[in-house]
Amino acid sequence: xxDTVVAKALLGRDEKIVRVDLGARSYDxxxxxxxxxxxxxxxxxxxxxxxxAVVADETVAGLHxxxxxxxxxxxxxxHTAITVPAGESTKxxxxxxxxxxxxxxxxxxxxxxVVALGGGVVGDLTGFVASAVRRGMAFIQVPTTLLAQVDxxxxxxxxxxxRHGKNLIGAFHQPALVLADTAILDTLPLRDFRAGYAEVAKxxxxxxxxxxxxxxxxxxxxxxxxxERDEAVARSCQAKxxxxxxxxxESGRRALLNLGHTFGxxxxxxxxxxxxxLVHGEGVSIGMMLAHEFSQRLxxxxxxxxxxxxxxxxxxxLPVRVQDIPGQLPPAETLMDIIAxxxxxxxxxxxxxxxxxxxxxFVEKGVDPALVSDFLKEKLEA
Amino acid sequence: xxDTVVAKALLGRDEKIVRVDLGARSYDxxxxxxxxxxxxxxxxxxxxxxxxAVVADETVAGLHxxxxxxxxxxxxxxHTAITVPAGESTKxxxxxxxxxxxxxxxxxxxxxxVVALGGGVVGDLTGFVASAVRRGMAFIQVPTTLLAQVDxxxxxxxxxxxRHGKNLIGAFHQPALVLADTAILDTLPLRDFRAGYAEVAKxxxxxxxxxxxxxxxxxxxxxxxxxERDEAVARSCQAKxxxxxxxxxESGRRALLNLGHTFGxxxxxxxxxxxxxLVHGEGVSIGMMLAHEFSQRLxxxxxxxxxxxxxxxxxxxLPVRVQDIPGQLPPAETLMDIIAxxxxxxxxxxxxxxxxxxxxxFVEKGVDPALVSDFLKEKLEA
Numbered sequence: 001x002x003d004t005v006v007a008k009a010l011l012g013r014d015e016k017i018v019r020v021d022l023g024a025r026s027y028d029x030x031x032x033x034x035x036x037x038x039x040x041x042x043x044x045x046x047x048x049x050x051x052x053a054v055v056a057d058e059t060v061a062g063l064h065x066x067x068x069x070x071x072x073x074x075x076x077x078x079h080t081a082i083t084v085p086a087g088e089s090t091k092x093x094x095x096x097x098x099x100x101x102x103x104x105x106x107x108x109x110x111x112x113x114v115v116a117l118g119g120g121v122v123g124d125l126t127g128f129v130a131s132a133v134r135r136g137m138a139f140i141q142v143p144t145t146l147l148a149q150v151d152x153x154x155x156x157x158x159x160x161x162x163r164h165g166k167n168l169i170g171a172f173h174q175p176a177l178v179l180a181d182t183a184i185l186d187t188l189p190l191r192d193f194r195a196g197y198a199e200v201a202k203x204x205x206x207x208x209x210x211x212x213x214x215x216x217x218x219x220x221x222x223x224x225x226x227x228e229r230d231e232a233v234a235r236s237c238q239a240k241x242x243x244x245x246x247x248x249x250e251s252g253r254r255a256l257l258n259l260g261h262t263f264g265x266x267x268x269x270x271x272x273x274x275x276x277x278l279v280h281g282e283g284v285s286i287g288m289m290l291a292h293e294f295s296q297r298l299x300x301x302x303x304x305x306x307x308x309x310x311x312x313x314x315x316x317x318l319p320v321r322v323q324d325i326p327g328q329l330p331p332a333e334t335l336m337d338i339i340a341x342x343x344x345x346x347x348x349x350x351x352x353x354x355x356x357x358x359x360x361x362f363v364e365k366g367v368d369p370a371l372v373s374d375f376l377k378e379k380l381e382a
Numbered sequence: 383x384x385d386t387v388v389a390k391a392l393l394g395r396d397e398k399i400v401r402v403d404l405g406a407r408s409y410d411x412x413x414x415x416x417x418x419x420x421x422x423x424x425x426x427x428x429x430x431x432x433x434x435a436v437v438a439d440e441t442v443a444g445l446h447x448x449x450x451x452x453x454x455x456x457x458x459x460x461h462t463a464i465t466v467p468a469g470e471s472t473k474x475x476x477x478x479x480x481x482x483x484x485x486x487x488x489x490x491x492x493x494x495x496v497v498a499l500g501g502g503v504v505g506d507l508t509g510f511v512a513s514a515v516r517r518g519m520a521f522i523q524v525p526t527t528l529l530a531q532v533d534x535x536x537x538x539x540x541x542x543x544x545r546h547g548k549n550l551i552g553a554f555h556q557p558a559l560v561l562a563d564t565a566i567l568d569t570l571p572l573r574d575f576r577a578g579y580a581e582v583a584k585x586x587x588x589x590x591x592x593x594x595x596x597x598x599x600x601x602x603x604x605x606x607x608x609x610e611r612d613e614a615v616a617r618s619c620q621a622k623x624x625x626x627x628x629x630x631x632e633s634g635r636r637a638l639l640n641l642g643h644t645f646g647x648x649x650x651x652x653x654x655x656x657x658x659x660l661v662h663g664e665g666v667s668i669g670m671m672l673a674h675e676f677s678q679r680l681x682x683x684x685x686x687x688x689x690x691x692x693x694x695x696x697x698x699x700l701p702v703r704v705q706d707i708p709g710q711l712p713p714a715e716t717l718m719d720i721i722a723x724x725x726x727x728x729x730x731x732x733x734x735x736x737x738x739x740x741x742x743x744f745v746e747k748g749v750d751p752a753l754v755s756d757f758l759k760e761k762l763e764a
Contacts (some may be wrong), residue, residue: 097475104546164486
């Protein structure tokens with residue numbers, strides 16, 4: 001794995017490159033401290049002469065748009081900036097329509113590009129816009145959260161939310177380039193960094209026991225922002241890239257990436273996506289604990305494995321029990337309804353990601369809903 | 383070409399099959415009189431046990447939904463019917479959102495399918511919905527107009543209109559099956575049949591002189607609805623399928639299919655898509671004449687070729703001059719603005735489909751806008 005993560009010196013910076021291998025849709029993820037400064041040159045190298053529409057939420061625009069814009073100007077790239085409100089509710093039909101209109105109003109042509117400067121919300125929404133305008137414009141991601149750098153910027157999933165659930169409307173649309181400036185994460189609130197870290201830990205838990213052990217040793221350095229942070233982001237991107245390359249359209253193995261997500265999404269939905277109570281990564285953290293406890297219940301793993309996962313997620317400050325979510329939760333029946341309507345359902349049988357040990361997750365398509373329901377009832381009453 | 387169009391007897395009916403060869407996304411177009419009756423069995427053969435959402439406009443629903451529904455029931459296929467208003471204005475963000483919501487409300491899962499029973503409007507809108515719900519549901523087309531049977535049901539282009547132009551928002555999403563019942567066309571108003579015929583003639587003009595000559599001889603039988611109609615639909619689908627297979631995402635040769643469309647779209651836009659004045663196929667007919675006249679102007683073809691095209695399109699009753707459009711048209715400058723914003727533009731240079739003779743169209747990417755502008759001025763004043 002590590003041999004495909006190439007370290008190189010660029011303009012005096014250390015930069016790691018993860019190649020996402022998807023044939024004609026292959027692209028590079030570049031990772032390093034201070035990449036934003038040279039972003040214009042990187043983009044111009046991939047798309048010389050392109051005109052850009054840059055989408056950012058108001059928070060990120062205030063922090064980083066000026067520097068990004070200057071970098072584009074320095075590279076001679078014409079661009080229009082479009083801002084959207086911060087927050088999950090921006091992933092809606094109305095903003096989708098507005099952004100499509102604004103990209104067209106900027107008279108971008110097919111060889112031009114739409115850029116997402118932001119976290120998962122802006123990346124998912126903007127990617128869907130890029131997929132749809134003129135039936136597919138080039139798309140560039142400049143992820144500004146840890147979650148976006150290790151998860152949503154890899155693999156081409158884009159989308160918006162529907163009244164029926166999260167991410168139910170969208171497209172697979174691969175970016176042409178991803179620039180992950182790990183120094184930007186210094187401006188991230190600790191809670192958001194932790195939430196993104198849940199996805200980093202997930203890559204260890206689902207398929208790489210060595211990486212999980214490495215994180216147990218090095219997580220403080222990852223939080224502090226040294227070379228370990230770049231290493232953690234690169235190994236996470238590589239892990240996801242490997243899975244995505246093997247299964248671009250999520251027909252099989254890619255489902256492993258949903259470790260912790262079926263429970264996690266149900267909890268997010270149960271609190272009506274109120275981020276004061278629960279953000280996505282926190283839902284994933286609790287969801288991963290539930291996936292391990294449910295695997296233990298089925299006799300797949302022992303108490304010691306569950307304890308080890310519990311300890312690491314707790315150490316970094318992530319929530320690990322449904323009771324860690326402030327306020328009242330709905331009953332197990334409601335959570336089951338949400339799970340049944342979740343997109344990881346096939347012909348009525350429940351699909352869960354279970355595990356046989358650290359780094360040994362697998363897809364189980366025939367899970368009995370009654371077992372899950374009983375398990376959730378106990379957990380909610382615990 | 384004809385060897386890949388297989389005639390076979392099914393339930394006593396003559397049926398032609400055109401295979402659209404796109405690797406894992408390959409699919410069949412089945413063409414024949416009375417196919418609707420056996421549609422349920424055909425769909426069940428491709429997607430056993432699938433649940434369906436069937437989208438139709440109010441006009442088509444009144445004429446054909448009952449028969450289609452009975453055929454689905456007879457094959458044991460559960461389905462929900464969703465109707466939309468008839469007309470181009472249905473291809474909008476609001477209906478896109480509503481249909482996505484309704485498909486989700488029907489609790490369709492990934493292995494289920496969305497069906498378009500209708501003309502190009504319903505096919506384009508429904509296809510985009512199918513592409514977006516759960517990032518891609520299976521899609522089945524049952525085209526009920528000649529235009530939809532020979533054009534929009536082949537090739538996977540889906541989309542809606544934006545305030546900036548037609549079809550500017552959408553996706554490439556291939557159907558799993560297309561069922562073209564040519565008897566349904568008996569219920570089509572003559573004006574709509576003629577408009578669809580413009581696209582049939584286009585396939586001859588762009589790349590198959592023999593087919594154009596065959597149409598000159600047989601067009602009356604095609605209109606009357608005999609075996610010649612099935613033959614014309616099948617050859618048209620095969621012609622489009624050949625081009626699409628060679629260039630699925632329209633990076634090169636597929637642009638040939640736009641013969642007559644750059645001018646045609648500009649005229650449709652100029653009359654604000656008022657179908658009382660001009661429908662798409664009529665715009666294409668006038669647009670094809672303009673493309674031939676412009677090719678003559680550039681010295682590519684002679685007067686006799688222009689005359690031959692003019693005669694055939696006039697014979698079938700299609701409009702051939704901008705003056706055939708009732709009411710006032712905007713000046714050439716406005717048409718040029720529309721053409722410049724049209725999606726067949728690359729980095730400011732105009733792309734046109736020109737021709738060196740019947741069946742010898744080609745893509746010319748470097749057309750001087752001033753030449754087009756002068757040509758249009760003359761035509762508008764003629």
